[in-house]
Amino acid sequence: MPASAPAPVQATVPVWSPALRLLHWTIAGTVIASFATHEGGGRAHEILGYVALAAAALRVALGFAGGPGWRFAGFVRGWRTTLGYARLVLARREPRHLGHNPLGGWMIVALLAFTIAASVSGWLYTTDAYWGVEWVEALHGALGDALVPLFVLHVAGVILASIRHRESLVGAMIHGRKPSVRPGDVASGDAHDRVMRRE
Ligand code: HEM
Ligand code: HEM
Numbered sequence: 347m348p349a350s351a352p353a354p355v356q357a358t359v360p361v362w363s364p365a366l367r368l369l370h371w372t373i374a375g376t377v378i379a380s381f382a383t384h385e386g387g388g389r390a391h392e393i394l395g396y397v398a399l400a401a402a403a404l405r406v407a408l409g410f411a412g413g414p415g416w417r418f419a420g421f422v423r424g425w426r427t428t429l430g431y432a433r434l435v436l437a438r439r440e441p442r443h444l445g446h447n448p449l450g451g452w453m454i455v456a457l458l459a460f461t462i463a464a465s466v467s468g469w470l471y472t473t474d475a476y477w478g479v480e481w482v483e484a485l486h487g488a489l490g491d492a493l494v495p496l497f498v499l500h501v502a503g504v505i506l507a508s509i510r511h512r513e514s515l516v517g518a519m520i521h522g523r524k525p526s527v528r529p530g531d532v533a534s535g536d537a538h539d540r541v542m543r544r545e
Contacts, residue, residue, distance in 0.1 A: 358523040363415055367522055373402045377461055399465035402458050420445040442511040442531045453500050466487040
């Protein structure tokens with residue numbers, strides 16, 4: 347190819363690293379399995395809850411100390427930007443984001459926070475000091491139950507964004523790639539997208 351020829355346009359670009367995808371499906375799988383096994387607690391429920399806790403805690407640590415693709419600072423936006431984006435969604439004019447969109451960013455924060463809070467309260471309930479204490483049991487049940495509407499909203503948001511922008515976000519979380527940048531897209535403004543597009 348001559349030196350002056352433009353770089354070929356890629357049909358898809360990498361957006362999620364294998365490690366991020368693996369961690370996502372580990373968190374999703376263990377949270378869903380913890381919920382499915384909650385009846386009466388039990389060994390399986392406790393182990394699944396501990397794995398969910400470890401994976402979510404690792405994701406939070408990487409959100410602060412990881413590379414550009416991991417950082418919360420790259421996709422957790424202020425309330426003005428998030429509200430502005432929500433208005434555009436209602437007006438059906440929201441731009442496509444190559445990374446997480448502002449509403450998705452806050453949903454991620456909520457999912458991680460409730461996953462950690464639910465598992466820590468579950469662990470607390472099994473300690474000698476709090477075993478059988480009614481308010482700890484009630485708190486654990488409430489935190490676990492709260493993950494259900496969050497999960498439903500999360501998946502609904504993923505489906506809605508996929509329909510609006512005619513792309514499969516679930517597919518992207520499996521194979522790691524999204525259709526390349528189109529006019530009007532938001533490349534998130536974070537270093538993540540710039541780094542990923544260079545790969
Ligand atoms: C994301 C993780 C978790 C979720 C979503 C979850 C969810 C739940 C839910 C919804 C219940 C039913 C509460 C009720 O009937 O009022 C429950 C019960 C229970 N969970 Fe978890 N849990 C998680 C993690 C854990 C962990 C890490 C432990 C302990 C190490 C644990 C220990 C228990 C026990 C012992 C019960 C039975 C309480 C009882 O009814 O006596 N859970 N969990
Ligand atoms: C309770 C279960 C789940 C939890 C706790 C959860 C949590 C998360 C988290 C923390 C992220 C951020 C990924 C990262 O930056 O590391 C995320 C993103 C994502 N999740 Fe889930 N997830 C769950 C279930 C699911 C399910 C069942 C699906 C598929 C239908 C799904 C599809 C996605 C997609 C597509 C993204 C990326 C969204 C985007 O492109 O901005 N999640 N989820």
